[in-house]
Amino acid sequence: MNQRRRRVTIKDVARESGVSPATVSNWINDRRISPATSAIVAAAAARLGYRPSGLARSMRGHPTSILGLIVPSVTNHSMPAIVRGAEDRASEAGYLLFVSNIDRDWEKALEHTLAMVDHDVDGLAYAFSVSTPADPAIKAAREAGVPVSLLLPSRAGSDQVASVVLDNASAMEDAAAHLWELGHRRIGYVSMTASTNSGPERLASLRLALRARGSDIPDKFVYIDDVSPPRFTDYEAIECGRRGAAFLLSKPDRPTAICAVTDLLAVGFLQAARELGFRVPEDVSIVGFDDLAVARVASPPLTTLAVPGYALGQTLIDVLLEAARADGSGHGVGSGTPHTTHVVSATLVARGSTGPVPERAHNARRGRRRP
Amino acid sequence: MNQRRRRVTIKDVARESGVSPATVSNWINDRRISPATSAIVAAAAARLGYRPSGLARSMRGHPTSILGLIVPSVTNHSMPAIVRGAEDRASEAGYLLFVSNIDRDWEKALEHTLAMVDHDVDGLAYAFSVSTPADPAIKAAREAGVPVSLLLPSRAGSDQVASVVLDNASAMEDAAAHLWELGHRRIGYVSMTASTNSGPERLASLRLALRARGSDIPDKFVYIDDVSPPRFTDYEAIECGRRGAAFLLSKPDRPTAICAVTDLLAVGFLQAARELGFRVPEDVSIVGFDDLAVARVASPPLTTLAVPGYALGQTLIDVLLEAARADGSGHGVGSGTPHTTHVVSATLVARGSTGPVPERAHNARRGRRRP
DNA sequence: CTGTTAGCGCCTTCAA
DNA sequence: TTGAAGGCGCTAACAG
Numbered sequence: 001m002n003q004r005r006r007r008v009t010i011k012d013v014a015r016e017s018g019v020s021p022a023t024v025s026n027w028i029n030d031r032r033i034s035p036a037t038s039a040i041v042a043a044a045a046a047r048l049g050y051r052p053s054g055l056a057r058s059m060r061g062h063p064t065s066i067l068g069l070i071v072p073s074v075t076n077h078s079m080p081a082i083v084r085g086a087e088d089r090a091s092e093a094g095y096l097l098f099v100s101n102i103d104r105d106w107e108k109a110l111e112h113t114l115a116m117v118d119h120d121v122d123g124l125a126y127a128f129s130v131s132t133p134a135d136p137a138i139k140a141a142r143e144a145g146v147p148v149s150l151l152l153p154s155r156a157g158s159d160q161v162a163s164v165v166l167d168n169a170s171a172m173e174d175a176a177a178h179l180w181e182l183g184h185r186r187i188g189y190v191s192m193t194a195s196t197n198s199g200p201e202r203l204a205s206l207r208l209a210l211r212a213r214g215s216d217i218p219d220k221f222v223y224i225d226d227v228s229p230p231r232f233t234d235y236e237a238i239e240c241g242r243r244g245a246a247f248l249l250s251k252p253d254r255p256t257a258i259c260a261v262t263d264l265l266a267v268g269f270l271q272a273a274r275e276l277g278f279r280v281p282e283d284v285s286i287v288g289f290d291d292l293a294v295a296r297v298a299s300p301p302l303t304t305l306a307v308p309g310y311a312l313g314q315t316l317i318d319v320l321l322e323a324a325r326a327d328g329s330g331h332g333v334g335s336g337t338p339h340t341t342h343v344v345s346a347t348l349v350a351r352g353s354t355g356p357v358p359e360r361a362h363n364a365r366r367g368r369r370r371p
Numbered sequence: 372m373n374q375r376r377r378r379v380t381i382k383d384v385a386r387e388s389g390v391s392p393a394t395v396s397n398w399i400n401d402r403r404i405s406p407a408t409s410a411i412v413a414a415a416a417a418r419l420g421y422r423p424s425g426l427a428r429s430m431r432g433h434p435t436s437i438l439g440l441i442v443p444s445v446t447n448h449s450m451p452a453i454v455r456g457a458e459d460r461a462s463e464a465g466y467l468l469f470v471s472n473i474d475r476d477w478e479k480a481l482e483h484t485l486a487m488v489d490h491d492v493d494g495l496a497y498a499f500s501v502s503t504p505a506d507p508a509i510k511a512a513r514e515a516g517v518p519v520s521l522l523l524p525s526r527a528g529s530d531q532v533a534s535v536v537l538d539n540a541s542a543m544e545d546a547a548a549h550l551w552e553l554g555h556r557r558i559g560y561v562s563m564t565a566s567t568n569s570g571p572e573r574l575a576s577l578r579l580a581l582r583a584r585g586s587d588i589p590d591k592f593v594y595i596d597d598v599s600p601p602r603f604t605d606y607e608a609i610e611c612g613r614r615g616a617a618f619l620l621s622k623p624d625r626p627t628a629i630c631a632v633t634d635l636l637a638v639g640f641l642q643a644a645r646e647l648g649f650r651v652p653e654d655v656s657i658v659g660f661d662d663l664a665v666a667r668v669a670s671p672p673l674t675t676l677a678v679p680g681y682a683l684g685q686t687l688i689d690v691l692l693e694a695a696r697a698d699g700s701g702h703g704v705g706s707g708t709p710h711t712t713h714v715v716s717a718t719l720v721a722r723g724s725t726g727p728v729p730e731r732a733h734n735a736r737r738g739r740r741r742p
Numbered sequence: 743c744t745g746t747t748a749g750c751g752c753c754t755t756c757a758a
Numbered sequence: 759t760t761g762a763a764g765g766c767g768c769t770a771a772c773a774g
Binding site for chain 4: 378380381382392393395396397399400423424426427428429430431432433
Binding site for chain 1: 471
């Protein structure tokens with residue numbers, strides 16, 4: 001008798017407690033029921049091990065209490081923290097969470113969105129920005145009337161939709177200010193093509209911050225590794241950083257400081273730089289992003305822009321729930337609706353990998369040393 | 372008109388294509404329908420943007436195509452990889468996945484299990500062993516007739532249930548063999564209370580491996596940090612490792628090598644050891660567990676037991692699906708049913724943090740040096 | 743091959 | 759406060 005047992009239904013409970021099914025229903029939603037019958041029904045339900053079917057309830061218009069979270073890929077290394085934050089918040093609010101990773105495959109995004117919509121989710125959170133290719137998925141969700149929240153890489157367009165903005169602009173401004181104060185003027189940037197969203201956004205922001213100070217980043221100081229293998233690993237990211245160091249530090253004309261799109265690249269850069277005979281931070285300063293465990297562990301410890309991933313995930317769900325409520329109360333009329341936007345900042349954590357610019361930096365003829 | 376639009380139903384499609392609802396149903400499940408009508412219905416469905424309601428279908432006995440994954444906490448740092456593996460495999464097999472983290476709170480395990488059961492999931496995977504406290508949740512799932520798969524820390528009891536075994540015994544045997552060959556006889560162990568499952572299991576396995584060689588681990592060489600704050604962080608794990616080093620290395624009578632329950636502890640231990648004036652691996656050898664990104668980045672790079680987290684997650688779902696199929700075909704009669712068990716091994720990756728035992732180790736009166 | 747009928751488990755009028 | 763009846767969207771018998 002391991003057979004999938006027949007479900008105990010509202011009728012069974014009704015029979016067991018000698019009332020009508022409707023009364024049991026009233027008990028479930030506790031409304032207009034006398035304490036006396038309530039007790040009787042409760043006892044019967046307990047005796048039978050009755051649990052209302054979520055399916056049937058939702059059929060009658062109740063919310064499913066399911067939210068969906070769609071994640072682009074592991075490229076953004078604060079993703080695990082985001083997922084945890086989202087999951088915790090959803091659970092606190094009484095929701096179950098579908099989690100789905102699309103590996104930067106935008107067709108999958110649409111596919112998974114539809115699958116979730118078919119299951120009548122109460123809302124959908126996208127942990128990536130509305131880059132053009134992802135648009136169809138989000139459009140589909142909205143057309144189906146499902147509330148949506150987005151994680152955006154900048155404030156642009158954030159008022160069009162419920163969203164959480166990870167303010168790359170202010171982060172890179174902080175990094176620029178930090179390096180500038182240390183005297184750096186020749187600043188480079190290291191990223192990889194796999195960082196679809198954050199990568200370009202952060203470079204642009206850094207450029208902007210530098211231009212505001214009358215400087216800029218020459219193209220030769222920008223290294224973008226074009227790995228984007230099907231299954232991208234942490235190890236590969238570190239390798240990207242190493243290649244970045246080889247590329248940027250091998251020529252006499254080189255930056256005195258670099259920013260990396262994520263700590264993993266930064267750490268790879270750091271290691272390779274030291275192997276090439278450069279001291280960190282005496283010869284070259286390095287700024288990471290994310291503040292992963294590796295950042296603290298690197299030697300020297302990495303100066304980085306700490307992303308509050310967990311809080312970010314929580315907020316993504318908060319904003320979604322808020323949007324859902326607004327939507328439900330029915331006074332949303334398309335374009336005019338005001339949408340919540342939360343701005344979350346990455347904060348600079350100054351550690352050992354950044355220091356004053358080397359004296360003779362402009363000559364840039366420093367010989368290689370053994371580590 | 373942002374209102375949650377009324378769903379397009381089978382009836383709408385029927386009317387639009389001039390057939391009966393049943394025919395549309397037949398088209399959906401494509402069975403006994405003529406090519407001609409099929410085309411007509413398809414066209415109508417497309418025109419209307421019709422999508423079958425998963426809810427309604429499941430009400431009629433169709434599987435929900437939803438699987439649940441319940442994760443204990445972030446304590447086990449290969450968890451993100453496991454979740455990704457599970458998610459990918461589920462998605463490949465056409466399932467959506469509920470993911471839920473219970474933060475080592477066993478009541479939550481039951482609660483989330485029931486919530487998922489209420490939503491008629493087709494199976495439930497538990498990424499932690501059946502430790503006594505978790506039992507109620509798993510029991511509840513099985514009583515509800517939901518197939519279950521487990522991630523077990525040892526082969527014990529693995530034949531009672533569909534499971535994937537992360538073979539800690541063979542892993543620690545490998546570690547012991549590695550250290551033994553290097554001449555180590557005084558071996559310690561560093562863990563934390565937060566590592567509920569893996570911690571004790573790995574210590575026991577290491578002991579066993581050592582005893583088989585005529586040695587053992589004295590209690591004074593075992594350090595178990597008792598942090599278990601509500602929201603446990605990577606940083607805290609590193610700190611545990613540091614405290615472990617302070618504890619184990621401060622006395623003249625100390626181990627020449629240690630195994631840590633996870634890389635994060637190992638790296639903390641490593642850092643603190645060096646700060647205390649010990650060279651690694653000349654004065655003390657360190658073996659980690661998991662093979663996280665930090666392991667490669669540490670200096671020296673960490674010798675560790677690599678856990679194939681991604682594969683593990685995949686297998687957990689494979690096994691679950693298999694169990695579900697067996698269950699569905701109805702020839703399961705309780706205790707007699709054979710269950711699939713996959714054994715996955717952690718493999719030793721020898722890097723720079725382990726080396727030959729120091730010559731005068733037995734005297735253990737080595738003076739502290741500056742790093 | 744197609745249409746009719748009944749009902750999955752629950753909720754919501756409406757009447758008692 | 760409680761009961762009876764109808765139906766959410768879909769499917770499994772049947773009948774035609």
